[in-house]
Amino acid sequence: MRFAWLKGGHQTQQREVINQEDIAKNQVIRECYCHNGHDVLTDQISFNGHPGLTLKLRSQTQEGLLSISPVIGDRERKFLDFERRPGEVVEICCPTCSEPFPVYNQCDCGAHLVALFTSPNASFSQCVGICQRIGCLHSELISERNLRLYSRTYYF
Numbered sequence: 507m508r509f510a511w512l513k514g515g516h517q518t519q520q521r522e523v524i525n526q527e528d529i530a531k532n533q534v535i536r537e538c539y540c541h542n543g544h545d546v547l548t549d550q551i552s553f554n555g556h557p558g559l560t561l562k563l564r565s566q567t568q569e570g571l572l573s574i575s576p577v578i579g580d581r582e583r584k585f586l587d588f589e590r591r592p593g594e595v596v597e598i599c600c601p602t603c604s605e606p607f608p609v610y611n612q613c614d615c616g617a618h619l620v621a622l623f624t625s626p627n628a629s630f631s632q633c634v635g636i637c638q639r640i641g642c643l644h645s646e647l648i649s650e651r652n653l654r655l656y657s658r659t660y661y662f
């Protein structure tokens with residue numbers, strides 16, 4: 507894992523690029539919210555028994571859902587009612603309020619990274635970043651010490 511220390515304001519954040527090797531750490535996102543506090547983890551779509559992060563996708567021509575595995579490092583994603591066009595940049599929205607997740611950075615591919623918050627107070631110091639480009643699997647984990655990640659072995 508490659509990581510850099512970002513100094514924003516008066517707190518230090520750890521920004522990590524999530525790699526497939528991270529799957530070995532058995533870390534699962536157990537909380538994930540939009541900026542309005544809506545929970546995006548849903549049992550409707552699960553990955554190895556873990557509720558998926560289900561997001562609304564919006565492009566010029568279509569609207570559908572994307573569910574992402576909550577297991578850190580697991581690249582599995584499921585599209586629902588959305589025709590996957592690799593390279594297309596889409597809006598990633600909350601499935602409850604339909605508001606786009608806030609952009610916090612630019613991805614190496616030129617599209618933007620949006621923040622999915624891992625605590626209900628919608629702090630950019632505790633979030634998961636995913637890219638708006640279909641087919642780009644770049645994702646990041648931005649955390650403080652108290653990020654709530656649980657080992658898979660303690661779940662179920």
Ligand SMILES: [Zn+2]
Pocket residue numbers: 540541542543544600601602603604605
């Ligand atoms: Zn929402």
Ligand SMILES: [Zn+2]
Pocket residue numbers: 613614615616617637638639642643644
């Ligand atoms: Zn990207």
